[in-house]
Amino acid sequence: MKIVETVKELKKWIKAARNEGKKIGFVPTMGALHEGHVSLVKKAKRQNPFVVVSVFVNPTQFNDKSDLAKYPRTLEFDTALLAPTGADVLFFPSVSEIYPDGDNVGADIDLGGLDTFMEGKFRPGHFKGMAQVVKRLLDIVTPDRLYMGQKDFQQFSIVAYMIRNLDLPTELVVCPIIREKNGLAMSSRNERLTRETRQKAGLINRVMIAVKKSMDLKSIAELEAYAMKRLSTPPFEPEYFSIVDGYTLQPVTSLRDSTYVVACLAVWADGVRLIDNIVLKQP
Ligand code: AMP
Numbered sequence: 001m002k003i004v005e006t007v008k009e010l011k012k013w014i015k016a017a018r019n020e021g022k023k024i025g026f027v028p029t030m031g032a033l034h035e036g037h038v039s040l041v042k043k044a045k046r047q048n049p050f051v052v053v054s055v056f057v058n059p060t061q062f063n064d065k066s067d068l069a070k071y072p073r074t075l076e077f078d079t080a081l082l083a084p085t086g087a088d089v090l091f092f093p094s095v096s097e098i099y100p101d102g103d104n105v106g107a108d109i110d111l112g113g114l115d116t117f118m119e120g121k122f123r124p125g126h127f128k129g130m131a132q133v134v135k136r137l138l139d140i141v142t143p144d145r146l147y148m149g150q151k152d153f154q155q156f157s158i159v160a161y162m163i164r165n166l167d168l169p170t171e172l173v174v175c176p177i178i179r180e181k182n183g184l185a186m187s188s189r190n191e192r193l194t195r196e197t198r199q200k201a202g203l204i205n206r207v208m209i210a211v212k213k214s215m216d217l218k219s220i221a222e223l224e225a226y227a228m229k230r231l232s233t234p235p236f237e238p239e240y241f242s243i244v245d246g247y248t249l250q251p252v253t254s255l256r257d258s259t260y261v262v263a264c265l266a267v268w269a270d271g272v273r274l275i276d277n278i279v280l281k282q283p
Helices: 006-019 035-047 065-070 074-087 126-140 155-166 186-194 196-202 202-213 222-232
Strands: 002-006 023-031 049-054 089-091 147-149 173-174 237-245 261-269 273-281
Touching: 002 006, 006 023, 006 049, 006 089, 006 126, 006 261, 023 035, 023 126, 035 049, 035 237, 049 074, 049 126, 074 089, 074 196, 126 155, 147 155, 155 173, 155 202, 155 261, 186 273, 196 202, 202 261, 202 273, 222 237, 222 261
Parallel strands: 002 089, 023 049, 023 147, 049 089, 147 173
Antiparallel strands: 237 261, 261 273
């Protein structure tokens, strides 16, 4: 696996892969990698002979600057975790490499209003920054396929919209959520939880499963209220639990309103913000 820090060098390897007729798979990450990321890379490698993984903690998507400062950076560990996956290139650029003309450039991509609900409400500007960096990375890597996790439901929905809207020549492949033994969705932020809270955080998945089990017996409002109450067990403090249409991300008032229904949530614990989701109705 080659470790590449500049756009110029990355383009050289991409050109070489293209000259050999290889399809290119791309997995953008912010590093502090775990088995969730690894599952994306392995899938990318099964479907494409040439795989690029980026590790870039994108400052423009952090509305909370202390979250940016605390974001774990573990390049040596990440490299060791990636080596056996068959990834061909680890792209590890600096901020000035990604934003040579300043980080306002390309920050105004149309997101169809999908950035105004849920995460967008609590993290203003987050999705503008996320879309900005994904677009910039897609322009550099020019992948045939882009791999993202269902873990960040709103994120991949927005990227899917951007790809459609800008008619980008990349297929988005969404990969399932990988969980810890107790059901907690793997996340780089889990490292910042105390051992006790991390153990207790299996509650989040249990609540989502309980909601799914009783979704035909209760109204949407009752399901949301039930989840918010159970997720208010200390040390957890829910920010939202929203049952929404999986395409538009608009709240639904009844399961009959839509063919694709997802429950999305954000919960605070130990000063760490955790997100998760479960598909209640699959199209
Ligand atoms: P991040 O490094 O957190 O920006 O995540 C990079 C990619 O990995 C995103 O597409 C995430 O949705 C995905 N991802 C993060 N956690 C998981 C997980 N537990 N299971 C599957 N994919 C994940």
